Amino acid sequence: MHKKLFIPGPVEVRKDVLEKMATPMIGHRSADASFLQRRISDNLRKIFYTQSEILLSTSSGSGLMEGAIRCCTAKKAAVFSVGAFGKRWYEMALNNNVKADLFEVPMGEAVTPEMVDKALSTGEYDLVAVTHNETSTGVMNPIKEIGKVVSKYDDIIFIVDAVSSAVGTKIEVDEWGIDILITSTQKAIGLPPGMSICTFSNKAKERAEKVPNRGFYLDLLALYKYIQKKDYQYPSTPSLSHMFALDYQLDYILNKEGIENRYARHIELAKMVRAWAKKHFELFADEKHLSNTVTAIKNTRAIEVGALNKELAARGFAISNGYGTLKDKTFRIAHMADCTIEDMKDLLKNINEILKLED
Amino acid sequence: MHKKLFIPGPVEVRKDVLEKMATPMIGHRSADASFLQRRISDNLRKIFYTQSEILLSTSSGSGLMEGAIRCCTAKKAAVFSVGAFGKRWYEMALNNNVKADLFEVPMGEAVTPEMVDKALSTGEYDLVAVTHNETSTGVMNPIKEIGKVVSKYDDIIFIVDAVSSAVGTKIEVDEWGIDILITSTQKAIGLPPGMSICTFSNKAKERAEKVPNRGFYLDLLALYKYIQKKDYQYPSTPSLSHMFALDYQLDYILNKEGIENRYARHIELAKMVRAWAKKHFELFADEKHLSNTVTAIKNTRAIEVGALNKELAARGFAISNGYGTLKDKTFRIAHMADCTIEDMKDLLKNINEILKLED
Numbered sequence: 001m002h003k004k005l006f007i008p009g010p011v012e013v014r015k016d017v018l019e020k021m022a023t024p025m026i027g028h029r030s031a032d033a034s035f036l037q038r039r040i041s042d043n044l045r046k047i048f049y050t051q052s053e054i055l056l057s058t059s060s061g062s063g064l065m066e067g068a069i070r071c072c073t074a075k076k077a078a079v080f081s082v083g084a085f086g087k088r089w090y091e092m093a094l095n096n097n098v099k100a101d102l103f104e105v106p107m108g109e110a111v112t113p114e115m116v117d118k119a120l121s122t123g124e125y126d127l128v129a130v131t132h133n134e135t136s137t138g139v140m141n142p143i144k145e146i147g148k149v150v151s152k153y154d155d156i157i158f159i160v161d162a163v164s165s166a167v168g169t170k171i172e173v174d175e176w177g178i179d180i181l182i183t184s185t186q187k188a189i190g191l192p193p194g195m196s197i198c199t200f201s202n203k204a205k206e207r208a209e210k211v212p213n214r215g216f217y218l219d220l221l222a223l224y225k226y227i228q229k230k231d232y233q234y235p236s237t238p239s240l241s242h243m244f245a246l247d248y249q250l251d252y253i254l255n256k257e258g259i260e261n262r263y264a265r266h267i268e269l270a271k272m273v274r275a276w277a278k279k280h281f282e283l284f285a286d287e288k289h290l291s292n293t294v295t296a297i298k299n300t301r302a303i304e305v306g307a308l309n310k311e312l313a314a315r316g317f318a319i320s321n322g323y324g325t326l327k328d329k330t331f332r333i334a335h336m337a338d339c340t341i342e343d344m345k346d347l348l349k350n351i352n353e354i355l356k357l358e359d
Numbered sequence: 360m361h362k363k364l365f366i367p368g369p370v371e372v373r374k375d376v377l378e379k380m381a382t383p384m385i386g387h388r389s390a391d392a393s394f395l396q397r398r399i400s401d402n403l404r405k406i407f408y409t410q411s412e413i414l415l416s417t418s419s420g421s422g423l424m425e426g427a428i429r430c431c432t433a434k435k436a437a438v439f440s441v442g443a444f445g446k447r448w449y450e451m452a453l454n455n456n457v458k459a460d461l462f463e464v465p466m467g468e469a470v471t472p473e474m475v476d477k478a479l480s481t482g483e484y485d486l487v488a489v490t491h492n493e494t495s496t497g498v499m500n501p502i503k504e505i506g507k508v509v510s511k512y513d514d515i516i517f518i519v520d521a522v523s524s525a526v527g528t529k530i531e532v533d534e535w536g537i538d539i540l541i542t543s544t545q546k547a548i549g550l551p552p553g554m555s556i557c558t559f560s561n562k563a564k565e566r567a568e569k570v571p572n573r574g575f576y577l578d579l580l581a582l583y584k585y586i587q588k589k590d591y592q593y594p595s596t597p598s599l600s601h602m603f604a605l606d607y608q609l610d611y612i613l614n615k616e617g618i619e620n621r622y623a624r625h626i627e628l629a630k631m632v633r634a635w636a637k638k639h640f641e642l643f644a645d646e647k648h649l650s651n652t653v654t655a656i657k658n659t660r661a662i663e664v665g666a667l668n669k670e671l672a673a674r675g676f677a678i679s680n681g682y683g684t685l686k687d688k689t690f691r692i693a694h695m696a697d698c699t700i701e702d703m704k705d706l707l708k709n710i711n712e713i714l715k716l717e718d
Binding site: 241 | 361368372422
């Protein structure tokens with residue numbers, strides 16, 4: 001029995017999108033491939049409000065996160081972490097001999113623009129890496145305000161992990177001064193996992209030109225140069241199945257649902273889940289910085305999360321336990337991609353029934 | 360109009376396999392994901408005649424090629440190149456500050472065991488990298504014989520790019536002394552592009568433990584450790600669509616077609632194309648080292664390859680022009696994956712008609 005996914009990725013994918021994954025193959029060196037990949041980039045530029053180039057990588061979001069910090073740190077990276085994925089970014093830097101410092105906040109809190117200002121004022125750093133949306137804690141960092149601080153300093157590359165937020169919440173890449181915004185297909189975009197996406201500013205390109213030892217497969221500058229030269233074809237064979245589905249879904253988002261409607265639906269879903277959580281439990285994250293795509297709920301009733309998920313599974317639903325050390329202390333409900341208001345009502349009604357909570 | 364692909368990847372994919380790419384999502388941290396990914400690894404071990412662990416990477420074959428040479432070279436790599444993809448491997452080493460020397464043979468010729476012996480006798484190298492099947496020239500290197508030479512020396516890691524040969528031609532990984540055999544989904548396995556696969560021997564694992572600075576996403580040792588600890592789940596969200604299709608196709612190969620029948624069909628197809636090529640043109644590669652999966656044909660009639668492909672496209676077929684500097688001087692017909700004898704007869708009949716050649 002299929003379980004409808006309310007976990008923070010992979011998300012539930014619409015049937016018509018899944019069917020596009022079964023499109024017959026084309027040559028990746030064909031004019032058809034160029035046309036397809038150019039249209040995807042053009043549409044992503046609209047969604048991200050950017051003039052930057054778009055790079056597509058057949059890898060998970062971690063692939064482009066590693067590529068970004070490795071290719072664009074010449075001096076030292078300041079990595080601001082609010083949970084598991086921020087720490088992972090720091091680890092990626094160290095594993096590539098990239099100098100980096102880790103700035104952490106307690107789980108559930110957000111990075112403040114002041115923290116970033118203080119770090120940058122030392123003059124030690126030439127790259128700032130921040131997680132936009134931390135699925136382990138349900139925190140959404142104030143990227144716009146952080147971007148303002150970063151822009152006060154010269155020659156800082158600002159890279160943002162928006163894997164679990166982009167296309168579910170508005171991010172104005174150019175306006176907010178983001179050089180590399182990274183996301184991947186299995187979150188708010190609403191596709192299966194297997195491809196990651198980033199914006200790549202001219203400033204990032206110029207920085208990468210000064211960084212030696214950028215590797216091969218995840219070298220963002222090499223990707224950039226190749227697609228310029230070869231009309232949006234990639235150096236290695238990309239996942240064409242994801243290209244077909246992504247192209248279809250971007251048309252749906254821009255021309256059927258409408259991007260503003262998509263953001264509004266995400267906010268409505270988030271409010272519904274937060275209200276439910278506050279009625280029956282508590283929110284884990286700082287209320288000033290709640291995520292629009294996933295809510296982490298403090299397990300104040302000491303329910304058995306595993307048992308709840310087992311009963312939900314029998315009814316055709318899946319939610320997530322807490323991440324890492326937050327397991328059983330929290331649980332998580334994702335509300336992103338093409339999840340409808342009715343889907344969410346249905347889930348919450350079923351949880352209420354299982355836990356004998358009032359509607 | 361869909362063009363049936365006779366290019367050396369992406370290959371034509373069977374409809375029933377494509378449909379598996381549209382399987383609804385599951386959680387990548389679920390017992391279902393563990394079960395699926397463990398079964399894939401078990402079946403791949405059978406196909407590769409190995410006791411080694413299998414690693415799956417959401418990347419093209421280039422991703423694992425880079426990971427292998429970076430993670431397993433402690434001293435210096437000897438890269439034996441017979442064309443474009445051998446050179447790419449050398450470039451990958453340099454881009455990661457991995458010491459390497461490039462040994463080249465003229466285009467169309469194979470690497471000899473003697474060349475490898477001579478290089479290793481210097482004592483300079485601790486890793487040998489060889490392309491098994493070079494799609495740019497249609498050469499298949501004598502990996503078994505090269506493996507024998509490598510095994511004479513202590514502590515050499517033997518890594519093989521079998522991207523365009525594995526599962527289309529028999530490779531006995533353990534018997535031939537291969538530490539890391541790399542392939543990807545869009546070639547003889549018969550899936551869409553988007554996932555790569557390698558075997559990973561204990562010896563390779565022990566070597567990687569001594570190599571610092573292995574990166575993150577393409578760190579083979581990290582993948583190995585994670586799947587051991589987490590029951591075949593991967594550190595980053597993998598392309599589940601490819602997992603579903605790969606699982607289905609491995610069952611087809613092992614239990615429906617039969618692996619030996621698959622190899623026999625590839626040989627029959629190769630013989631058919633070679634006979635046709637010799638009747639009307641000439642073979643490009645050394646006849647002692649012809650590929651079982653792709654044939655490069657010397658354009659002795661000075662046909663316009665682009666024009667031929669255009670006419671073929673109108674009839675629903677696609678073949679490949681020569682690669683890089685071999686463009687127009689050669690053209691290539693791939694005969695791999697689930698291409699049938701009838702498919703190939705049909706293609707050659709259509710080429711004969713277009714070029715006014717006798718059948």
